[in-house]
Amino acid sequence: MKSSEETRRGWMQQAVALAVQNVETNRGGPFGALIVKDGECIASGTNLVTHNNDPTAHAEIVAIREGCRALGTFQLDGSELYTNCEPCPMCLGAIFWSRINAYYFCATRADAAAAGFDDAFIYDQLLLRPEERAVSGLHLCVENSAAPFEAWARSAQKIRY
Amino acid sequence: MKSSEETRRGWMQQAVALAVQNVETNRGGPFGALIVKDGECIASGTNLVTHNNDPTAHAEIVAIREGCRALGTFQLDGSELYTNCEPCPMCLGAIFWSRINAYYFCATRADAAAAGFDDAFIYDQLLLRPEERAVSGLHLCVENSAAPFEAWARSAQKIRY
Numbered sequence: 001m002k003s004s005e006e007t008r009r010g011w012m013q014q015a016v017a018l019a020v021q022n023v024e025t026n027r028g029g030p031f032g033a034l035i036v037k038d039g040e041c042i043a044s045g046t047n048l049v050t051h052n053n054d055p056t057a058h059a060e061i062v063a064i065r066e067g068c069r070a071l072g073t074f075q076l077d078g079s080e081l082y083t084n085c086e087p088c089p090m091c092l093g094a095i096f097w098s099r100i101n102a103y104y105f106c107a108t109r110a111d112a113a114a115a116g117f118d119d120a121f122i123y124d125q126l127l128l129r130p131e132e133r134a135v136s137g138l139h140l141c142v143e144n145s146a147a148p149f150e151a152w153a154r155s156a157q158k159i160r161y
Numbered sequence: 162m163k164s165s166e167e168t169r170r171g172w173m174q175q176a177v178a179l180a181v182q183n184v185e186t187n188r189g190g191p192f193g194a195l196i197v198k199d200g201e202c203i204a205s206g207t208n209l210v211t212h213n214n215d216p217t218a219h220a221e222i223v224a225i226r227e228g229c230r231a232l233g234t235f236q237l238d239g240s241e242l243y244t245n246c247e248p249c250p251m252c253l254g255a256i257f258w259s260r261i262n263a264y265y266f267c268a269t270r271a272d273a274a275a276a277g278f279d280d281a282f283i284y285d286q287l288l289l290r291p292e293e294r295a296v297s298g299l300h301l302c303v304e305n306s307a308a309p310f311e312a313w314a315r316s317a318q319k320i321r322y
Contacts (some may be wrong), residue, residue: 049258055322056259068215090255103296106306126284126287157187
């Protein structure tokens with residue numbers, strides 16, 4: 001079922017309202033997200049980084065984890081995500097891994113940067129080579145580096161994701 | 162305390178061993194990670210995507226969340242992360258948000274791609290404009306889109322992260 005423009009705007013308004021409420025209740029940053037499947041909201045999330053002591057607890061990640069819990073699955077194909085602000089690279093990666101069909105956002109990474117958040121900075125950092133980043137990524141090889149992938153290739157019980 | 166090359170190789174070998182064990186015990190993909198602070202391993206993680214029904218449960222994310230739990234904080238400054246494979250964009254974002262000082266990896270996104278994982282694909286997708294991505298990102302604005310950031314600017318109790 002394809003949502004109409006009006007329905008989509010309603011979901012986005014809910015994401016914005018969640019974000020405002022999250023700040024006003026001192027739970028965390030100004031971010032809210034919903035997962036919608038077959039015209040119903042199956043999960044929501046807000047930024048809980050400081051509340052949960054979890055730097056990965058962005059609204060989109062919280063909503064994706066909650067949606068998977070609700071459906072008892074590790075993939076959200078057939079779902080859409082609504083977030084009041086453009087996902088950061090971490091959340092965008094999570095959106096891809098979750099197999100969500102599409103995502104909608106309202107404010108942009110530039111708006112987030114203006115409010116003091118690192119989203120745009122991290123996008124820019126991804127364009128650099130690992131060793132040139134502000135957080136250096138260093139290649140360190142050991143002899144048995146292929147062993148995990150060899151075990152994966154051998155495994156008869158593996159569940160692909 | 163700066164780890165010596167030999168010590169670093171020891172941590173990487175542990176990350177590789179965790180990754181192999183994770184596959185052999187059928188818990189998930191061939192990935193393992195450690196967080197090291199002041200010469201001690203304070204947390205570890207393996208890929209638990211299918212085991213936990215959580216598409217965000219990559220080894221690095223599991224280790225970062227565990228490290229924060231162990232220290233009772235939302236930032237891991239002063240720590241280093243060891244992972245047997247180059248972090249995907251989701252995990253790289255998490256590394257930045259966690260304020261880890263540096264990360265070390267062994268296998269690359271190309272090795273992960275050869276084993277059937279989407280890491281390299283997602284890196285390539287990030288270079289596209291949101292609306293051109295395989296998972297479309299669509300800009301959908303509503304009237305009150307600035308309200309969350311306005312609430313954040315107003316908040317006297319906010320905790321920056």
